[in-house]
Amino acid sequence: MPTIAIVGRPNVGKSTLFNRLIGKRIALVDDSPGVTRDRREGAASVGDFEFTAVDTAGLEDAAEGSLAGRMTAQTVTAIEDADALLFLIDARVGLMPDDQHFADLVRKSGKPVVLVANKAEGKDGTAGAYEAYRLGLGEPVALSAEHGDGFADLYQALRKVLGDEKMFGAESDEDEDDRDSEDDVEDGDEVEQEDLRPRGPLAVAIVGRPNAGKSTLINRLIGEDRLLTGPEAGITRDSISVELDWRGRDIKLVDTAGMRKKARVQDKLEKLAVSDALRSIQYAEVVVVLLDATIPFEKQDLQIADLVAREGRAIVIALNKFDLIEDRQGAIKRFREQADHLLPQVRGMPLVAVSGQTGEGIDRLMQAVLKAYEVWNKRIPTAKINRWLDGVLQQHPPPAVRGTRIKLRYMTQNKARPPSFVLFGTRTGALPESYTRYLVNGLRETFDLHGTPIRLAFREPKNPFDKGED
Template sequence: MLPVVAIIGRPNVGKSTLFNRLVGRRIALVDDRPGVTRDRREGEATVGDLEFIAIDTAGLEDAEEATLAGRMRAQTMSAVEGADIILFVMDARVGITPEDEYFAGIVRKAGKPVVLVANKAEGHGGTAGAYDAFRLGLGDPVPLSAEHNEGFVDLYQALNAAIGHEPPEEDEDEEDDGPRGPLSIAVVGRPNAGKSTLINRLVGEDRLLTGPEAGITRDSIAVDLVWRGRDIRLVDTAGMRRKARIQDKLEKLAVSDSLRSIQFAEVVVVMLDATIPFEKQDLQIADLVSREGRALVIALNKWDLVEERAGAMKRHREAADRLLAQVRGMPLVPISAATGEGVDRLMEAVLQAHEVWNRRVPTARINRWLEGVLEHHPPPAVRGARVKLRYMTQTKARPPTFVLFGTRTSVLPESYVRYLVNGLREAFELPGTPIRLTFREPKNPYDPE
């Protein structure tokens, strides 16, 4: 039996647009005017591989029971009672209203798993409202745009956790922050780096075509295996050359497929040729993985061909931290896909990188650290005015994302921002994973906007 998900919220926050997106058809009327939806509407919905019954409801309004608005509210509350999960939708561009706070209290009393959705969060306009949604006390908000089909990967993760929200029969702490299912690993790199050979070595058969010619792989191919009891999905990708060298339409499509594989992976293994590591294209690929927010592991392949190994790893470690400072401390593993040397160490590094990528830090620990940082090295004054940093919290994992509240944060020097990110990485043991740090300032009451 499919779980039932009720979509609720005040009028005109985009519930019907979200409902249409989930069911894949425009079956609910949508208009800019509030109150278009009155009756409950059900439909079979999907997000990724999740299937459930979605219920579109009327906007919640505080009204007398005998009025039309009151009867619409009763219909909505009936849907809440019969639902397994509640999608509470707020408007990220408007921010939290007294109505949102009032109905959030009612939702909390329902005792159902809740996924808080900050809709209309496309672009930069909805960022502040999405962060403001933390005040509702309904957990981490999921910023998305139902109209523009943005943010549904995060919604998938939140719904997946909520649908599986049952009394656990065994300890599942390791998977609390991530979707259940196989760990998705994309193997990327320049042509002829040994990506297909590595995957063949892991699965124990010649599953993928290999050879000395560069560019054999075109399509991104997923291969499933079990490694030490863990379900793994490895994705082999086409070699990625410099953009200026790509002329053939087929190669363009193959590289586009590789980029898509990076976006949907949890951990990305960047394969380097150990005899000529850290070429410009290698660094660009690793930087792309970091910007996409994926966990990164670097494999120095063809290690068996390196003649002078003494001190080589120390030099490579120093070079990696210098050239890829944005992911300082990333796992760097020497391997030989052809002989199998170091492959087990590589997989152990992948699992460790995935654990770091999912790590959450309690708010109290973060702010104790922040107090020490501000006391030891306060932010510099800008044009004679102090920058005040007041409070920090981690808003999400995958990758670790932090929000720092303060005044005049927009003028913080980039060097001080890097200092904070490096401090977070060192203090909370987040080596190698991308760290996102954003800032939020209180609204200026004298600002006419």
């Protein structure tokens, strides 16, 4: 499948076009320039042409070590990796000096280029589209990514620069042989093949406060500088997903924006970025809460971990920058005690010391992630649960309320992801919260459900004398 990078100076509508091509609003969009900082990829299509679209940061003529310079370097890498480029200009503004400068950069890359005059709706847009001829990149495609106009012309332009073979591929004899062999498969064999299909990638979100080192850690995991990093806090805005093959297991790592205290989040863009991070937690299966080991368990860290637990996701605590800690053995023991005391709702969750800078603890972290996912999916036979419940009730029966004994009769697990249980009995609404915690902690310890939230619901038998309202 071809890869097409969307490039241009800041604020010409690259992310809007990216969202339009993939059919989802996943890239953050705002009127202010420089919203996009990292490369973002997505499965896109125009008509019957399917390809991988790459949204990039705006090209800027900036110093190499600056944030803008590092963003431009990411875009240059995207240009090098792409099969073709969509070079965008703002048709309403017309040509700017930076457009000409970066058109030269695109031309030198030698990649097939489609010149796109975005925001071409109305008379002003039409005039700007004609002005784009001066760039020497061929005939511009006038379109409006916001309103969805002009995409038929974009399709024809892509077909012209790429050719049918690159756009759609050529069917080989091997493909025909494969189809013939598929036709010969018996019904029973076909069902067996479906059962053996590999599962989808494991979705792992990396979350934490700003400047905890989330992007650095992911770059270390995948072995390349895929995500923008630096000493500045709050570099990441969009939630960016990258693929990782970890010892034969497909994993989708999601880098998220740092989440500050709610009272401090005033800027509109930061609100959008935090909202995107929260959505990533909801769609994740395992969430790694990344803490700065030099200042761990701040109030915001605890709030983030509590949010993950309330969303019902498997949780792993990673202590980053552990290479800066001197007494490591004593620190691990101290951090373990703090974690269990401050986060009792996920007591015993995996706690891993890592360093995104040096790579220390990366293996242990990924093993903890896979173990947490396994526990999150765990199912316990009903017979085992009720043998445990009988022992609990004999050792520590529920207290009587107003002289009436609470009867707990039967428990079963109604679902996993996270492990959820239903307890049947009478007067369960009067059960003290402390006894509920006692039951949840007992389930956690007995059935090794550490590092995952546990849901416990109560059901009472219907009163046969309660006929309801007439």
